[in-house]
Amino acid sequence: MKYLFESSIEKRDTGYMIPLPFNIWEVSRLRDVIQADVKIDGRSLECELLPKEKGSYEIHLGDADAEGLELGTSYEILLHVSATLIKMDQNSPYSLEHPIRKIDSVNVIIQPEDGLCGQSCVAMLAGVTIEDVNKVMECREWQATMGHVISALNYYGLDHSDVIVFTQGRDTELPKCCIMMEKMGRFCHYLVYYNGKFYDSNLGVLEEYDMSKLLGYLEIKC
Helix, strand or coil: CCEEEEEEEEEEEEEEEEEECHHHCCCCCCCCCCEEEEEEEEEEEEEEEEEEEECCEEEEEEEEHHHHCCCCCCEEEEEECCCCCCCCCCCCCCCCCCCCCCCCCCCCCCCCCCCCCHHHHHHHCCCCHHHHHEEEEEECCCCCCCHHHHHHHHCCCCCCEEEEEEEECCCCCCCCCEEEEEEEECCCEEEEEEEEEECCCCCCCECCCHHHHHHEEECCCC
């Protein structure tokens, strides 16, 4: 998976570090040091992700790789971590060529209890029930990470970008359809954006949204 975000470089005793503005466990079950590739300031570099705590990681750069980069300056960074997608039972009757449906409309689904917003988003996009998605995801309330969501999208043959864009509260223009991630305490709240409207499994259909609350989004290709 790829991640697009902005961050700055810090000098530590162990080298040059770039904090990640998201929890790598959202799409990964890897532990310890993670090998990755990063593109920053027009340069493509190999790097290591070093763990801090509870899924929090930093990009570690060597002295030569950090040469020419200014400390404290915010850079647009594209991070690629291979083989991190959470895998589910992929014995699916659907594919990108034959998805469960063409997304040309969205009907809001209100979650019956808290902690099912990820399942609700997939259900809205696939046109199925939350119960159906639960069977595919095999996870319960508060357990659906973006990794589970992406694997469920793959199961239903729903095409999506391979880049999660982290806006981190900045003003942004959303694509026609996407799954939005909103930070809510220890968890992320997920909602669907489609063609100018916001479909929230807690609040229903919204005409407006405060982008300062948005952590990031994954584009769904219609």
